[in-house]
Structure formats: structure tokens, C-alpha cells
Amino acid sequence: MRSIVNRRAGFVAACTALALAVGAAGALAQDVVQQRKDLMKSNGAAMRAIGDVVKAGGTLDAAAIADKAAVVRHNATKIVALFPAGSTSERALPAIWEKPDEFKDWAMKLETAAAALEQAAKDNKLGDGKALVGAVGATCGGCHKAFQKPAS
């Protein structure tokens, strides 16, 4: 009797553990999707801030641009890890996992372009800033075209 109770308790415990594990994995996948959405929002906010500075013209606030470019550069290093196998979401195209090298390459391009903008801002060599910011924007758009389903 006791052994049956024990066995049953063990079974219940195992089921609970399994359910928790599955739930945790699901939560983790949800987590990573949320994290990458937050990261892209952070990039958007940084590019918006940079855009507002450059669009205003005149003497550019180089320190502000360097700060925001650093955010994008840092974010770029985290992108690939936030798209683990199986972490599908509504606008993430399967190409992300089918062409991982190409995807990684775009993240690298973003890092490089953001770093160039940051360095130019620190060296006070921004010019009107448009070409350098445009290079960052081109990597955003190029990667979205290849790997993000258009908004419907």
C-alpha cells in the first residue's frame, strides 16, 4: 500500500516536474521573443533619437549621437543569440534559421556600421551625419527585407 502511494506520489512529482520543464521551455521561448522585440524597439528608439538630431541640422550634438550609436552597436552583438532554433514568432521568417550565416552577417554589418557612426561622432568627423546614419539604416532595411515578414 505504502509503496503504491509512494509510487503514485513519485509519478505525480514526475508529471509536475515535466509540466514545469515544458512550461519553463515555453516561457523561455516567449522570453527570448520578448527580449528580441525589446532589443529592436531599443534600436528603433536610438535611431529615432539620432534621426531627430541630424534632421534638426546645424551643429550636431555629437555626444548624443555617439551614445545612441553605442546602444545600437551593443545591441547588434546580441541579435543572433536571441534567435535560437525553434523560437518562431509571427514576423520572423524561416530564412533566419535556414540561412544562419547570412543572418549573422547582417548582424555583423549592423555592428560595423554603428561602430563607424559612433567613432565618427567621437572624433567629430560626422559631416552632416547623413551618409553614416544611412549606412546603419541600410543594414536595418536590408536585414528586415531578407528576414522579417512585412507588416500586414
Place this chain on the structure above:
Amino acid sequence: MFASTAAVAAPDPARGEYVFHMSGCASCHTAEGGAFLAGGRRLTTPFGDFLVPNITPDPDTGIGGWSAADLVRAMAEGVSPSGGHYYPSFPYTSYTRMRHEDIADLKAYLDTVPAVRNDVGPHELGFPFSVRLGNFFWKLLFFSPGPFVADPARDAEWNRGAYLVNGPGHCGECHTPRNILGGLDHDRALAGATLPEGDGGKVPSLRGLDWSVEDFVWAFETGLLPDGDALGSSMADVITENTSKLTDADRRAIAVYLKSLSALSTD
């Protein structure tokens, strides 16, 4: 009539390169991973698959054997050198608004790009769309040929913008909704549509956007929207290949024109 207009000034390849960026030729005529302008891109539409032709100067598989007048006729009338009527997948419906001098300059530029031998097969269309003669009737219904006519009530900047948007830029080919036969609905010009090829994604309206002129100019130059998001989808290439290579004055003219349109959205 074409020979006379094309002969006004000596065609200039440098100016032609600029016209090339105004006209967005590379977006369709260079295939993903393919040689520059050598064609082969497949446009999948409800009517079938269109295979985009080679426009390098290769005499056999490209347009090396064409005269400037041939290109003018193709772009302004939608008629090939052998007299065939093009499918409107080739946006002559917009290019017809172009100045013939611009097209002659464009031809001078196209003659300078590397010739690539690439025999692109015929379009793969289902019946009845496979019958090319149908294009003749389609044109009677939906094609109004003729160059852009400036509006004297508007200033030069607005008119330049209107020319770029409605002529070479052929923005309406994606941003204007189409009827069931693929004709553009000019009453709802630029009011947003469904992409005519590929995944049929939504194309937004350009009318009544709450953007400043600077916001437009910025988006055309960097591909970044006012909220910091990036233009993706087919617009990513439009930015890098075309609008980012225009002068600031032209980007501004486009912005001024678009901002003057009354708000309208197809949705």
C-alpha cells in the same frame, strides 16, 4: 516623333546614370545574386510568372542592338522593337510620363554597363494571359500614354516632385491599387495597395502621412521612418538603389509633392 525629340541634345551617360536611379531599373532587372541588370528575376503574380529581361548591352540576350528611339518606344509606348505589346509588369504605364531626353540619356548609360550573356526565358503565364495580343486591348482600356504635363498653378519644385513620383519613380505601380485586370485605379492614386507580386504584402498609402518634409527626405536617404523603424520589404532596395542616390533637392521635391496630396487610404 521620337527620333526628333531624342536628337535634341547629345545623350549623356552621366546624366543617364542619374535617370537610372530615378527610374529604379535595378530593383527588377538585377536578380537576387545575379549579374547587374542581366535580368532573370521572377515576378510571381496572380496572372502567372513574369521573367524580367536582360537589359545589359549584350546584343543577343540584352538590349545592345537597340537604338535610343527603341528604348523611348518601349518605355513611352510599351512596344518592343519588333512591334510586340509589353505586359504591364514592365511599368511603361508610368515611364510614359518621362521626358524622352531622359530616356535617351538612360540608354547612353545602359550602353556603358558590362554586357552579360543571359538568356532569360519567356514569361510563364496561364491562358488567357499568355496571349500577348491581349496586351493591345489591355492598353486601350488602362494605358494613357503621353509625357508629364506640368501644372502651371504649382511651382517648379512641386512639378519636379510630381514628375519623379508619377514618371520615372513609378511609385504608383506598387502604392496605387489595381483593378481585377491589373489596371491602376487612378482615382485612388498612391492611396495604398496590395503588392502586385510576391507575397502580396500590404503597401501603405503615401497620402496624408503625418510627416514633415524633413521626415520624407530622411526616409528617402536613410531608409529610416520618423519612429526609428526601418523600411524593409521591397522598399529597402528602393532606398539603397534609388532614392538614396538622388540629390537632396529631388528628395525634397518628392516630399513636397507627396505632402500636397489629400489624405486617402485604400483601407
